[in-house]
Amino acid sequence: MKVLQLISGCEKCPRRVYYSAGQYDCSAAEMRLPSLAELNGRPASFCPLADYAPSTPSLSERVAVLEAALRPFADFAQWTDAEGWACNIHREGISVWFGPSDFRRARAALPQALAPIGEAGR
Incomplete structure (x- = not known):
């Protein structure tokens, strides 16, 4: 698997899909996303994607x-x-x-x- 892009929140995430009436789902977690205002540029608390740059020993x-x-x-x-x-x-x-x-x-x-x-x- 390759890293396609770095994202800091749900708004730009490729896993964010439109549901209905201005609501979006997270296809990775299979859950409804809170509004962008509630998220305030952060990923949802249930985001299953790994954090970037896991620490590797030198x-x-x-x-x-x-x-x-x-x-x-x-x-x-x-x-x-x-x-x-x-x-x-x-x-x-x-x-x-x-x-x-x-x-x-x-x-x-x-x-x-x-x-x-x-x-x-x-």
């Missing part, structure tokens, strides 16, 4: 979240050998060292942190 904020999520893994990596395994720790025991919350946090952070700029937060 690149530095996304990197910070990703770094925090990966910190336990980076800290552990300093104790690994050339093959990537820590001495005296069985390979099967790696998930014991990191709790499920570490894996869930990293998994949740990756898609948003790696999304192209402008797509994060969707």
